[in-house]
Amino acid sequence: MDSVHITIPVRTFGQTSRRDAWWLQPIAVFIGLSTFVAYSTWAAYQGQNYYFGPYLSPFYSPEIFGESVHSLFGPRPQWWPTWLRFSPAILILWAPVGFRFTCYYYRGAYYKAFWADPPSCTVGEPRQSYLGENSFPLLMQNIHRYFLPFALALIVFLTFDVWNALWFEDPSNGQTSFGVGIGTLILALNVVLLGGYTFGCHSLRHLIGGRRNCVSESTTQQKAYNCVSCLNKRHMLFAWMSLVSVGFSDVYIRLCAIGVWSDFRII
Numbered sequence: 445m446d447s448v449h450i451t452i453p454v455r456t457f458g459q460t461s462r463r464d465a466w467w468l469q470p471i472a473v474f475i476g477l478s479t480f481v482a483y484s485t486w487a488a489y490q491g492q493n494y495y496f497g498p499y500l501s502p503f504y505s506p507e508i509f510g511e512s513v514h515s516l517f518g519p520r521p522q523w524w525p526t527w528l529r530f531s532p533a534i535l536i537l538w539a540p541v542g543f544r545f546t547c548y549y550y551r552g553a554y555y556k557a558f559w560a561d562p563p564s565c566t567v568g569e570p571r572q573s574y575l576g577e578n579s580f581p582l583l584m585q586n587i588h589r590y591f592l593p594f595a596l597a598l599i600v601f602l603t604f605d606v607w608n609a610l611w612f613e614d615p616s617n618g619q620t621s622f623g624v625g626i627g628t629l630i631l632a633l634n635v636v637l638l639g640g641y642t643f644g645c646h647s648l649r650h651l652i653g654g655r656r657n658c659v660s661e662s663t664t665q666q667k668a669y670n671c672v673s674c675l676n677k678r679h680m681l682f683a684w685m686s687l688v689s690v691g692f693s694d695v696y697i698r699l700c701a702i703g704v705w706s707d708f709r710i711i
Contacts, residue, residue: 455568457560466564473557476684480691484537487694491531493701494694498609499627501694502634506601507532514608539594540690546588548646549683589647599639606632612709624711630696634689641682644675 460466487494487503494501495512507514509521510532520530544550555561562569609628611620642648649672653659660666675682699705 454572457568457570458563459568460564460566462564462566466567470557470560470563473553476687477554477557480687483691484694487698488533488537489529489531491529491533493698494533496627496697496700496707497613497625498611499625499631499697499700499707500605500608501697502602502605502631502638502690503537503694504533505598505605506536508535514605536598539591540598543588543591543595543642544683544687546585546591547683548588549679551585589651592645592647592651595642595645599635599642602631602635602638606635622711623709625707625709627696627700627707629710630689630693634686634693637682637686637689640675641679641686643672644677644679644682645672646676646679648672649676 484503487501494504495507495514500507500512500514504510505514506516508516509519509524509530511519515532524530556563560570606628609631610622610624612623612625613620649669652665652672653669656662656665659669696705700707
């Protein structure tokens with residue numbers, strides 16, 4: 445029997461037969477993620493103007509050590525090195541950053557936008573070899589599931605921050621009273637979007653749907669699996685919306701603390 449040899453053409457970087465604007469999405473992702481990384485890094489190392497009244501920036505929550513009333517264990521500890529700049533965000537940001545960096549959606553997004561691996565479907569790459577996720581640094585992507593408990597815990601702390609954002613102190617007598625400000629709504633919306641992103645996580649879906657050959661054998665497990673699956677269908681949407689909401693929450697609180705913006709009390 446005669447053998448058939450099939451030659452697969454090798455595309456050079458950017459070479460493609462596509463006629464659409466395939467480059468728009470990777471460029472938009474590159475600009476969006478670069479802007480967020482640059483701003484969040486700057487905001488995290490400021491160590492100031494991260495709270496305003498009952499509002500606490502999600503970049504700094506939970507505030508383990510810090511100068512605000514939201515601090516769980518008081519001001520900066522004595523053991524902190526004097527040569528190292530202190531910021532409460534440094535102690536907690538590793539959790540949400542690690543969760544997003546290893547996210548199944550985000551890795552596909554920045555593979556294309558930053559590493560051009562490939563820049564888009566059926567578009568030539570700048571390299572001819574493929575190592576996959578079996579070597580460093582992509583090997584670290586497999587720890588995504590281990591960041592999930594920390595991400596779920598952050599939802600709890602951020603929800604508590606919304607509760608705190610409902611109580612305003614009267615400067616005349618020092619007493620607190622119930623109220624709703626623009627900042628309260630922004631922090632509440634942020635929790636909703638982050639919840640949609642976190643509870644739609646692929647790892648959570650596998651965790652809920654696992655350990656059973658037939659999920660429908662358990663009514664509770666089936667409903668939970670369907671709920672996570674519903675959110676998972678819009679994982680990309682929640683990933684971007686929550687990214688914007690987290691950044692804007694910090695911007696709003698920071699500008700209020702500086703005095704550029706004034707928080708409007710609805711109630």
